[in-house]
Structure formats: structure tokens, C-alpha cells
Amino acid sequence: MLRYLRFIFIGFTGLVLLTLALANRGQVQLRLLPEGIGNMLGTAGGWSMPLFVVILGSVAIGILVGFIWEWMREMRLRQAAKVQTKTVARLEKELAVLKDSNSVPPRDEVLAILAGDGRK
Template sequence: MIRYLRLALLALLGLVLLTVALANRAPVSVRLLPEDMAALTGLTWTMTLPLFLVIFGGIVVGVLIGFVWEWLREHGHRATASQKSREVTRLERELAVLKDSTSVPLKDEVLALLDKR
């Protein structure tokens, strides 16, 4: 059921994106710098693209910047979790050694053999 709902939402999203693309097919000029600054610096890079590509490109770049920002922001949490995981593993090994060393050896050999089973 959830699978069909997900497919329906993806189809709806695709239809909306297609409608936006068809409504914004007009070519626009994308410049690296404003005209006055470009003339001053000599960087007159210009590209003509359909408007929907500019819109979708801006959305993709914004999402990527957001993902990278969150990944960098959560670095401290991941480092702490990794450190705590290593500490837990070390303590579990230490506890296993302590349990083995503090176990009371059985005096009777028959009981020792039965306990090993």
C-alpha cells in the first residue's frame, strides 16, 4: 500500500515538474557578474538557458548546500558517538575478562566437567 502511495506521489511530483518546465521554456541569459562589474574585471561569462533549467538548478544547488551544511554541523555528534561506541566495546571486553578472572574454580573435578557443558 505504501509502495503505491509513494509511486503516486512521485508521479504527481513528476507531473508538477513537467508543467513548470513547459510553462517556463523561454530562454534567459545567465551571467557570472553584473554587466558593469564584468566590464571592469573582464569576466564576461554568459550562458543562455531555458528558465526552467535555471529554476531547477537553483533548487538542486540549494538542496546540496543544505545537505553539506547539515553533514558538517553534525560532525561533532558523529565523532562523540564513535568515541562512545569504542569505549563501550572496550568496557565490554574488560567486563568479560573480569568475569573470567573472578569466577570461583570448582574443587570437585566432576562438578567442573558438568559445569563446562
């Protein structure tokens, strides 16, 4: 059921993006600097492209920046989890060694006397 919902969502998203692209086919001039400052610096050129490319490109760059930001934010959490995993592995190994060394209880003479009837 979720598989079909995923396909429906992908199809709906594709239809919305296609509609957006068809509605915004007009050419726009994209510049790095405003026209006045660009003329002063000698970089008055720009790129001419359809508006939907600018819109979808901006969305894609925003998503990419968000992913990178989140990855960097979670880096310290991943490092802490790595340290905890190493600590758990070390403690489990230590516990296994202690269990092996305590598997045969040492023979205590007092307990042996108490466990028996006390006569020799």
C-alpha cells in the same frame, strides 16, 4: 501501502516538475556579474538557457549545499558516537574478563565453616 504512496508521491513530483519546465521554456541570459561591472572588467559574456534549467539548477544546488552543511554539522556527533562505541566495547571486554575471573568463587575458610555444621 507505503510503497504505493511513495510511487504516487514520485509521480506527482515528476508531474509538477514537468509542468514547471513546460511553463518556463523561455530563454534567459545568465551572467556572473551585472552588465555594467562585467563590461568594465571585460567579462560581459553570459549563458543563454531556458528558465526552468535555472530554476531547477538553483533548487538542486540549494539541496546539495544543505546536505553538505548538515553533514558537516553532524560530523562532531558522529565522532562522539565513535568514541562512545569504542568505550562501550572496551568496557564490555573488561566486564567479560571480570566475569570470567569471578566465575569460580574463591574458597573462603570462614564461609566454609559457617556453611558446614562447624564440626571437624
